Amino acid sequence: MENKKNNDVALDALSLPEDLKKLNIEQCKILCEEIRKILIKTVSNNGGHLASNLGVVELTMAIHRVFDSPEDKIVWDVGHQSYTHKILTGRLDRFDTIRKENGISGFTKPSESEHDAFISGHSSISVSAAYGIAQAMKMNGSDNFAVAVTGDGALTGGEIYEGLNNAGKSDANLIIIVNHNDMSISKNVGALAKYLMSIRNTRKYVNTKRSVEKVLTKTPLVGRPVAKVLKNSKDTVKSAVYRKNTNTTIFEDLGFLYLGPVDGHNIAEIEEVLYTAKSYQKPVIVHVNTIKGKGYEPAEKNPGEFHGISKFDIMTGNPETSSGDCYSTYFGKELVNLAAEDENICAVTAAMKYGTGLQYFASEYKDRFFDVGIAEQHGVTFASGLASMGKLPVFAVYSSFLQRATDQLIHDAAIGNNHIVLGIDRAGIVGEDGETHQGLFDVSILSSIPNVSIYSPSCYEELKICLRSAIYKCKGIACVRYPRGKDSSSFDKSDINDSYTFTENRGSDILLISYGRIYDELYRAYNVLQGDGVDCDILKLTKIMPIDNRVIEKAMKYRKIVFFEESMVGGSVSEHFGQKLSENGFEGRFLVRAINGFVKQASVESSLKKLGLDSRSMIEYVKGIAKQK
Numbered sequence: 001m002e003n004k005k006n007n008d009v010a011l012d013a014l015s016l017p018e019d020l021k022k023l024n025i026e027q028c029k030i031l032c033e034e035i036r037k038i039l040i041k042t043v044s045n046n047g048g049h050l051a052s053n054l055g056v057v058e059l060t061m062a063i064h065r066v067f068d069s070p071e072d073k074i075v076w077d078v079g080h081q082s083y084t085h086k087i088l089t090g091r092l093d094r095f096d097t098i099r100k101e102n103g104i105s106g107f108t109k110p111s112e113s114e115h116d117a118f119i120s121g122h123s124s125i126s127v128s129a130a131y132g133i134a135q136a137m138k139m140n141g142s143d144n145f146a147v148a149v150t151g152d153g154a155l156t157g158g159e160i161y162e163g164l165n166n167a168g169k170s171d172a173n174l175i176i177i178v179n180h181n182d183m184s185i186s187k188n189v190g191a192l193a194k195y196l197m198s199i200r201n202t203r204k205y206v207n208t209k210r211s212v213e214k215v216l217t218k219t220p221l222v223g224r225p226v227a228k229v230l231k232n233s234k235d236t237v238k239s240a241v242y243r244k245n246t247n248t249t250i251f252e253d254l255g256f257l258y259l260g261p262v263d264g265h266n267i268a269e270i271e272e273v274l275y276t277a278k279s280y281q282k283p284v285i286v287h288v289n290t291i292k293g294k295g296y297e298p299a300e301k302n303p304g305e306f307h308g309i310s311k312f313d314i315m316t317g318n319p320e321t322s323s324g325d326c327y328s329t330y331f332g333k334e335l336v337n338l339a340a341e342d343e344n345i346c347a348v349t350a351a352m353k354y355g356t357g358l359q360y361f362a363s364e365y366k367d368r369f370f371d372v373g374i375a376e377q378h379g380v381t382f383a384s385g386l387a388s389m390g391k392l393p394v395f396a397v398y399s400s401f402l403q404r405a406t407d408q409l410i411h412d413a414a415i416g417n418n419h420i421v422l423g424i425d426r427a428g429i430v431g432e433d434g435e436t437h438q439g440l441f442d443v444s445i446l447s448s449i450p451n452v453s454i455y456s457p458s459c460y461e462e463l464k465i466c467l468r469s470a471i472y473k474c475k476g477i478a479c480v481r482y483p484r485g486k487d488s489s490s491f492d493k494s495d496i497n498d499s500y501t502f503t504e505n506r507g508s509d510i511l512l513i514s515y516g517r518i519y520d521e522l523y524r525a526y527n528v529l530q531g532d533g534v535d536c537d538i539l540k541l542t543k544i545m546p547i548d549n550r551v552i553e554k555a556m557k558y559r560k561i562v563f564f565e566e567s568m569v570g571g572s573v574s575e576h577f578g579q580k581l582s583e584n585g586f587e588g589r590f591l592v593r594a595i596n597g598f599v600k601q602a603s604v605e606s607s608l609k610k611l612g613l614d615s616r617s618m619i620e621y622v623k624g625i626a627k628q629k
Helices: 018-022 025-046 051-055 057-066 083-097 126-139 152-156 158-167 187-200 209-218 233-239 267-278 297-301 327-341 359-364 376-388 399-414 442-446 460-472 516-531 549-555 573-583 604-610 615-627
Strands: 073-076 146-151 174-180 257-263 284-289 345-349 369-371 392-398 420-425 453-455 477-481 500-503 510-515 537-541 543-545 560-568 589-595
Touching: 018 057, 025 051, 025 057, 025 083, 025 267, 051 057, 051 297, 057 083, 057 146, 057 174, 057 267, 073 126, 126 146, 126 158, 126 174, 146 152, 152 174, 158 174, 174 267, 257 267, 267 284, 327 345, 327 359, 327 392, 327 420, 327 460, 345 376, 359 369, 376 392, 376 399, 376 420, 392 399, 399 420, 399 442, 399 477, 420 460, 442 477, 442 543, 442 560, 453 460, 460 477, 500 549, 510 516, 510 549, 510 573, 510 615, 516 537, 516 560, 516 615, 537 549, 543 573, 549 573, 560 573, 560 615, 573 589, 589 615
Parallel strands: 073 146, 146 174, 174 284, 257 284, 345 369, 345 392, 392 420, 420 477, 453 477, 510 537, 510 560, 560 589
Antiparallel strands: 453 543, 500 537
């Protein structure tokens, strides 16, 4: 399109992202307002990440005007703030499908678009990935740029410093944009930084390297540190950006040129600093300040609530469903009850206080509550340190994020037999967040570590029983894993316990086994099968590892055993169960329906149906088995 003298412009009339470079600043501002309306409307219908995306609209616009995607590679840390990026890279017509089954992903996904340079769903990975991409392009003879877009929250994750340490001394075409949306800087520092930036980041000063070096020598970045020491880890790390009694930032000490901070909602300023960054032949840090939830008052006032949100009413900002009734909340409140009885109980979270239900503990027992930031590795080892001194640490963490701490579980917890309790939230299928967030690997990882105890309750009351047992009955690593969402179980709870429940019918030669959330699916299938004349018995495992020898003894008498499991088949409970049967000389048929492969975004209900783990699929499968000799 041609740049019109008037400012009439609309997203659906553009060839994106190419046409962005033809627009003037006023037209860009108009598009940013249009994008915000699209974001608010779409997330209100689909759920998703809103506050972070509203905060980076202008930044994303500027990035795509300055760089040439997909030749220049843009890596988004975590990826949940890439909604505007998706809109500006040819996915506007499909944006209303975001996070829906067969729609576009809520995170970056290279298989979805050539503009998504790297898959991302977890924090602090962008610098390492972008540095690898930059080095590969250099080896291929390309002078294109790799751009990592990361948030200040990611600076609490250790991997990002490994990436910075390696990338800073290189000569790669690497630009790291630090999106800072929650930093308190004194007025003097802000004014000085703005003044210095106006000199350092003006493109006329970078026509030659000599001119640039002269300006930088005469006007080094200097300033007072953050006005006060902030308590949480995120602010502690950020305060290190402005080093006390030095003329450098931590980034410059690592070998980067540091530019900023700039107003992340001023497109002209962002573009100016990005063009300046491109003019250097070394890695550059660009520091931008943004406001989370920008442009939508409920999100600006409560960015935490609108970080990841379900469907909501645009007028009020109120979610359609309450998060009050869910496993996370029940877990958090029960932990408070236990802590009231025992002052040794501590709670640990990795920047997910509200997501894991630990806000209640933090309010009641702040001296025993620890938010370690986005640092699951540190969280496990820190908890092990607490345990070594007689404390009872409970680390509440999403299943998909616990993967990041596998070495620490083995080396720092298990070998030393340190008694830590893991509250493994979002275990199993999580739904619309897709492959990077499904909680399908915790069982496989933990079951391979010696002396680990794992409980998988099927209802709220079992969760209560299992949490107490994990704290007081176990040694070493003790885990309680539970799903996202609320308890909607309907099975008979008259005999719930922390071990197993066995329902036997005389003469049956088929045994059905499951645990956790999908036991309720199996229980409903079991009742239908009984009514349809298919004799079978049913076993619910509550403590899934180590496997109780008593259940193996009971299972040995059956000719057909069918195990349904909402976990990866490799390293699964069913795999261990089958091995024990074999060791005991089992001669019948042992069949497993578990998960083998990454599970794409869809509702939990739809995913379970596709995987054959819903009650209807179970009924048909067992009927087929029953007919076989």
